[in-house]
Every structure is written in structure tokens, then in C-alpha cells.
Amino acid sequence: MIEKRSVSRVIFNICNYGFMIGLCVICIAPLWHVLMASISDPRMLMANSGILWKPAGNITFEGYKLVFRNDFILKGYVNTLFYVTTSTLLGTMLTVLAGFVLSRQTMLRTPFTIFVIFTMMFSGGLIPSYMVNRSLGLVNNMLSVIIPGVINAFYIIIMKNAFEQLSSSYEESAKLDGASSLRIMVSILMPLVKSTIAVVAMFTIVMQWNAWYPASIYLPKRRDLWPLQLIMREILVQNDVSKVLTAGDAVKKADMVGNLVKYCITIVGTLPILCAYPFAQKYFVTGVTLGGVKG
């Protein structure tokens, strides 16, 4: 379309581009600040105020060394990786399975779908769920972080819609060849809905990577099972570095180094997700649209 180049249009464009650039700066500035602070000289850091646009003082990786030498933090990292992997594998698998079953032409299809959707509308709430999980022996058990919430109705419905959009001819020809349902699902239908599977997997990864609350109520006494976020809560929110720094560090320079460790652990705990998401972006745009329009 040919656009008239009026003065007001030009002014609008300038403002609009300016606004967008400003917005991007505001989105990035806090993280940039943390990144710069994490490689700053801790003594200079104490004196600094405002956003750091470049490292204060000489660049140092002292903080990162401390973080990566710390058994407690490393253990948290390993735990998080374990929780993310297991719950993503299990969750995605079960979601695909459920979506597949609900998209088949069986007599119980509608009741099953209602059974699943009902859980989206009503829930027992925090305390009854806690009681059920507690009586199942999930307190102080690492399964408590993985199993409850591993699948949810919303993703199942997205998955079901994806399967339903496929032509039934694929399935029929395979059935004539004598393939079982599981086989049809795995080798014929799953490759066709792989972008929806990617969406579900990605959201599960992000959710689990960022989760801290379940661990805080179900694993209160098992620090060895804590995910990274819970350790980060102790350091960043409760402002307590005493359990992370070793005795030697604590005596010498606790304040300064503690401050540095805060920034470093923020970067270490956030960077993996931020590096991964631009690649997943094309999937989650379709995912959100699917969910929003049809869900």
C-alpha cells in the first residue's frame, strides 16, 4: 500500500521508533546491570549507585570462580537439571499420550475430555493438594517436585487439537497394515505434530527451571535436594550468603564477595534459559496463539 508521507506521520514514526528503543533498553538494562556487576571489582561495586553500563573497576571473574567452586550451588544446578529433564520427558510424553487418546474416535472420548477439562476449572487448592501429597509420602522426597503438576489439562487440549487437525488417512492406511495404536502414534502422527510437542516441552522446561515454591514447601529440610532457584532465593531474597560462602571467605571479605556472588549466581541461573528462548520463539508464538484462540 502506498503511504502518504505527511509530517504527522514522520513525527509519529520517530516517536514510535524511539519508544520501541526505549522499551528495549528498559527490558535489558536490569540484566545488563547484573552482568556488568558480576565482573566488577567488588570494592568499586560497593561505592557504585545506579545502573552499571560497564564493569566498575578492573574486570574480575572472582565471583564466578566462587560460584563454580561451591558444592552447594553446583549441587543445586545438578538438581535443577535433573528436575527439568525428568519432568519435561515425563510431562511431554504423558501430554502427547493424553492428547492422542482424546483425539481418537472412541465412545468415551467426550467423557474423558470433560474429565480432563474439569481439572482446569476446579482444583482442590493449595492446602488439600498439600495434604494429599503429604499422605502419599512426597514430603522430603524429590518426586514432590517432579510429579504433581507434571501434566496439565491446558497442554493436553492443545495437543488434542493438534492431533485432530491431521488427516485420518495416515492412520487408516497404517491400521490396514496392522500397526498398533501406540505404533501409529509414535511413528506416524508424532512427527506431524512435532511443533506442538516442542511448545509443550519448552513451557515445561521454563516452568520447571524457574520453579521454587513446590521445593520450598515439600523439601524444607532436604537442602541437598534443593533446585537452584531455592538456593538463589536464600541468597538474593533472604540476603543470606552465610551458607554458601566457606568459613575462610566469610571471615575475610564476606560483605564484598557476598555481593559479587549475588550477581554471579543470577547470571548463572538465568543465562541458560535466556540463551535458549530466541530459538524457541517461533514455536511459542504458535503455541500461545493455539492456546489462546482454541483453549
Next chain:
Amino acid sequence: MAHNAGVSFGRRLKRDMRMNWSVYLLFVPILVYFIIFSYLPMFGIVMAFQDFKPTLGFFKSEFVGFANFIKFFTDPEFVRILRNTLAISLLNLCINFPLTIVFALLLNEITRTKFKKVVQTISYLPYFISAVVICGLIIEFVSSNGVITDILVMFGFPRENLLQNPKYFWGIYVFSEIWQGLGYGSIIFIAAITGVSQELHEAAAIDGANRLKRVWHITLPSLLPVIITMLVLRIGMLMSVGFDKILLLYNPSIYETSDVISTHVARMGIERMQYGYSAAVGLFNSVVGTLLLLISNTLSKRLASTSVF
């Protein structure tokens, strides 16, 4: 199917199960999962009417009728946490929601595709940062020598730790929600705008409608169904406001403005172990939430003839 009409339901079901046994079998794990982790807790709501003791369980705990609810409604904290819940979520809805639409519209006016892509990618970024990190950042930036405090001081506010003063909490919370959700919340509107017919725009342009008029008369009306759907969903979530961020940010000195129903449930239930009472508060919360969803859905059906369900 006509030839099935005479056969009883049970018979037909049996045959269906025999034919599709593998499909039914595949559903068993899903069935078990939802029964244990969704339906059992629903049944567990009975504890809201009990003086619940974990050692006695759901079956042997003493029934106390509505005592837990009465305790909640007569508690002096009731008015406070209800007010906070509604105020924080309504503020958030009224400011954040229109902003995501405006952002989508403004982004649509950007003609350089590459620039647009970059802005989109960057604006989604905060959404993927964990609540713990966000709250860590907030705590730093609003501390007595943080950046945001510095800015406020320039405008004549006294220098203090903003998280210790109850009057700032709503602002801090809503601002952090905008920062985190502006880009991400606009995704659905951006997708919907792309679907708006280009021909309508061209026709209107020929008729002499300027940009603003076209946005107002063409783009916005075509977005209306999506806007209403999202609004209904948001209203349904009014009562479940920002649970984990508030839990991380609040402290006793600002409970006055920051304690909401969900944090009250968590504190009373998990920390103070008043299980029956907090289950009752939770039940109240979800009943009100469901009612809000139903009312807003009915309203949107009446007023705009679109609805979520």
C-alpha cells in the same frame, strides 16, 4: 449409528473397548494421574469444614460446619486481604491489559520487519526470568540506594527502602508486572492483528481515512473477540493474583498493603499449620474466582456476543 440403536449402551461400550483396547489402555496412566493429583484434592476440600488434623486424616477429623469460614469472615485481616487482592489485581488489569494492546498496535505500525522482530524478541525476554531473580532485582533497585529510589528522590520523595513502606507496594508490584508481561502479553494481539484484512485498510485509505481512524474503526473492532476472550480469562484469574512474587517480596512491615488471599492461605496453612482454616480461605477464593469468570463470560456474551465458553 442406526444399526446400533437396538444394542444397549453397555454392549456397545464393551465392543468399542474390545476394538480400541489399546487406546483405552493408553489412557489409564492419565486417568490415574488426574484422579490422584486433581480429583483427590477436590475431595479433600471437605477439610474446609473440619478441624483438620493430619494424624486423623480426611475421614476421622472432626466436622465443624462453617466455623472455619466464620473465623475468616470475622477476622480483622479479612477486609484487608480482600481489599489488597482486589486492588492489586484490578490495578494490574486496568493498567497492564490496555498497555499490551497499545504495544501490539504500535508495534504493528513499525514497517521494518527486522527491527520489529528484534523488539519482539527483547520484549518477551523478561517473561522468562524466574520470579526469584525478578524479586532479587526489585529488592536491589528499590533499596534505599537503588536506582528506582534514586529516581523517586529526584522527584522529591524521601530516601528509604521502598519495600519497608506500605504505600509503595502496589506500585512496585504493578510496575514489575508490566515490565515482565508487556511483550509477552501482546503476542496474541500481534498474531490477531496480522489476520486483519488488508483490503479493508486499503478501501478505507482510498476513502480518506487516516491511520488513527483506520486503527480505531478497522483494527480494533477486528481485535474485539480476542480482546474480550483475554479479558474474560483475566477476570477469572483476578483472585489468584501474583502468588509467588508477593510471597518473595512481602514482609511483616508491609503486610498492610501486600498480604493477599493466596499468600494468607500459604502462610496460615503451610507455616502455621492451620489446615482446615486455610483450606476454607482457599475455597472461598476459588468460589469467588469461578463466579467472576462466569459473570464476565455472561456479560461478554450479552454485550459483545462473544464468549470463552
